[in-house]
Amino acid sequence: MNDSGSPINLVHRYFEQQSELFGEGFFSGKALVKPFLIRDDSEYKVNRRDITVNNSETLDNLYETIKDCTKCALGETRNMFVFGVGNPTADIMFIGEAPGRDEDLKGEPFVGRAGKLLDKMLESIGLNRDIVYIGNILKCRPPQNRDPLPTERDLCEPFLIKQIELIKPKLIVALGRVAAHTLLRTDDTLKSLRESTHNYHGIDFKVTYHPAALLRNQKLKYPAWEDLKDIRDNYL
Numbered sequence: 763m764n765d766s767g768s769p770i771n772l773v774h775r776y777f778e779q780q781s782e783l784f785g786e787g788f789f790s791g792k793a794l795v796k797p798f799l800i801r802d803d804s805e806y807k808v809n810r811r812d813i814t815v816n817n818s819e820t821l822d823n824l825y826e827t828i829k830d831c832t833k834c835a836l837g838e839t840r841n842m843f844v845f846g847v848g849n850p851t852a853d854i855m856f857i858g859e860a861p862g863r864d865e866d867l868k869g870e871p872f873v874g875r876a877g878k879l880l881d882k883m884l885e886s887i888g889l890n891r892d893i894v895y896i897g898n899i900l901k902c903r904p905p906q907n908r909d910p911l912p913t914e915r916d917l918c919e920p921f922l923i924k925q926i927e928l929i930k931p932k933l934i935v936a937l938g939r940v941a942a943h944t945l946l947r948t949d950d951t952l953k954s955l956r957e958s959t960h961n962y963h964g965i966d967f968k969v970t971y972h973p974a975a976l977l978r979n980q981k982l983k984y985p986a987w988e989d990l991k992d993i994r995d996n997y998l
């Protein structure tokens with residue numbers, strides 16, 4: 763029986779639309795608030811096809827294993843799967859939240875204006891895309907570039923963890939608040955997260971600004987440079 767017009771489904775659809783527009787909050791008419799959020803995982807169960815990555819011994823094996831993934835609904839809407847780029851034995855991994863429009867079209871993380879700025883940030887401490895590894899938590903683009911949903915994170919994060927296990931970096935750098943919050947399961951401020959070295963699956967983990975934030979606010983460039991110097995002085 764089709765019950766898509768039932769009150770529960772209508773309420774669910776409402777929150778789903780709010781979530782797509784405003785991340786985990788919704789607009790009450792006066793302010794963006796973060797209430798309980800109804801999530802129905804059924805769409806993920808429908809699409810879920812378990813993928814075992816334990817046998818992947820190289821990044822190429824892993825890519826072949828997961829490149830057609832449809833474990834979550836983003837697998838149905840992506841243009842391109844965005845695995846990651848760079849040195850398979852990099853000492854430093856930079857991780858963003860998810861592909862955006864340009865990345866989804868090109869199949870590569872951090873392209874477009876933010877990507878060009880990331881390249882300049884790397885150059886400023888003697889690095890480039892061939893020396894480091896760059897990836898995202900989610901391999902497929904969320905609609906309207908909304909934040910990753912916890913369900914999507916939970917389904918996709920094992921792929922990132924496997925990438926880390928294969929690359930064995932000395933340091934992981936989260937680019938931006940959303941990547942840091944998603945991986946560290948915290949809602950601490952970006953400022954406070956930048957002040958410490960964290961741990962993610964046994965690897966040192968630091969947080970800095972997303973290059974798109976630096977494009978929006980020039981004043982953040984100096985503290986971002988401080989973060990880069992800290993990385994250069996302690997990990998290169």
Ligand code: SF4
Nearest residue numbers: 831834837901902918
């Ligand atoms: S976002 Fe991750 S879990 Fe979802 S379909 Fe893409 S690769 Fe699979």
